C-alpha cells in the first residue's frame with residue numbers, strides 16, 4: 565500500500581521549500597522591526613471561537629472548516645485563520661489591561677476545506693500581524709505599509725493594493741438596509757437571496773459575471789460613510805501616500821470574514837489567475853466583544869505564503885538557488901574521511917555552510933555530488949595531501965585548485981567566502 569498527500573495539500577520539497585522559508589521570513593521581517601512580538605497559538609480551537617469570531621454566514625464557517633469531536637466530546641476545529649485565535653489568546657491572558665496597542669505577529673498552517681486548485685489549498689500557510697486595542701489611522705496605515713514592504717523586499721513588482729472602508733456600527737446599518745433593498749429587486753438564485761438577508765455585503769463580492777452585471781448600480785458604502793468614518797479613511801489614505809504607497813480605491817472590496825469594520829484592504833497579484841489575492845486584512849473593531857471581551861478596536865492582516873511564492877515564480881524571481889552549501893568536502897578513502905570529518909565540523913562551527921560526500925563513492929561520484937550541491941568550493945583530501953598536512957581547495961566555478969595547509973583552511977575559506 566502506498567500513500568499520497570491528501571487532496572488539496574502538497575509537500576514543500578527542496579530546493580523550492582527554501583522559498584517558503586524565505587517568504588515567511590521576508591513577510592514577517594518588517595513587522596518584527598516595528599515592535600510586533602511573536603505569538604504562537606494552537607492549530608485547533610473550540611469550534612465556537614470560529615463560528616462566532618469569523619462569522620456564521622461566511623464561506624469559512626458554513627462550508628470550509630475541518631471540525632471534529634475530541635475523545636472528550638468537545639467540538640474542535642482546525643484553525644481556518646489566525647485573527648480569532650490571537651484575539652482569544654489576548655483576552656485569555658488579559659493583555660488588554662496593559663500597554664496598548666498590543667502588537668503581535670505569527671506564522672503557521674491554516675486549514676480550509678476548499679475546492680482545491682492552483683493557489684487554493686486545503687492546507688496553506690500564512691504570515692499574520694495584528695495590532696489590538698487602538699483606534700488610530702496611523703496603525704491601519706502602519707500595517708499596510710509593513711505588508712507592502714514585505715512584498716517589495718522579495719523583489720515583487722506587480723503587487724497592487726486595493727483599499728476600502730466598510731464603515732462602523734453607526735453608519736453601516738443604514739447602508740446595509742439600503743443595499744438589501746436594492747439586492748432584493750435583482751434576479752438571483754436561492755442561496756444568494758439567503759445571503760442578502762444574512763450578510764448582504766458579501767453579495768458584492770460574488771465573482772459570477774451575471775451577478776456582477778446586476779450590481780453596477782448597487783449603493784456603495786463609500787457614499788454612506790458617517791463623518792467619523794470618512795475622516796478616518798481620509799487620514800489612512802493620506803498616511804499611505806506620505807509613506808510612498810500607491811493604492812486603488814475599490815468601493816466594492818469586502819472580505820471573507822464578517823468582523824471587518826472601517827479600513828479594508830487586499831493585495832492582488834495579476835500573475836496568479838483566479839486566486840489573485842496574496843494577502844489582505846482590515847480593521848475589526850467589534851470582534852473582541854463578539855467573543856466575550858471588552859471593546860478592543862483592532863486591525864490586522866494575513867499574507868498568503870504559498871501564493872506569494874507563486875507570485876514570485878510568475879515574476880521570474882525563483883532563479884537563484886537558495887539554501888545551498890558553500891563548501892563540499894570530498895574525502896578520498898577512509899583515512900581521509902576520518903581527517904576531514906572534524907574539519908567539516910570546525911568549518912560549520914565557524915559559520916561556513918558545508919556538506920560532504922557520504923557513502924564511500926569514488927572520486928567521480930563525489931565530485932558530481934560536489935557540483936550538484938551548488939557549493940563554490942570543494943575540499944579534496946587524498947593520501948598525498950594527508951602526508952603533506954594540506955587539503956586541496958578547488959574553485960568549482962573556475963576549476964582552479966590550490967593546496968592549503970590544514971591548519972589554515974578555516975581562515976582561508978572564511979576569507980574567500982566573506
Ligand code: ATP
Nearest residue numbers: 678683684685688820841842843844866867868871
Ligand atoms: P480568497 O478570496 O482567495 O478566498 P480569503 O479572503 O479567503 O481569500 P483571507 O482569509 O483573507 O483570504 O486570507 C489571507 C490570505 O491567505 C489570502 O489573501 C491568500 O493569499 C491566502 N489564502 C487564503 N485561503 C487560501 C487557500 N485556501 N490556499 C492558499 N492560500 C490561501
Ligand code: MG
Nearest residue numbers: 623624676820
Ligand atoms: Mg477564501
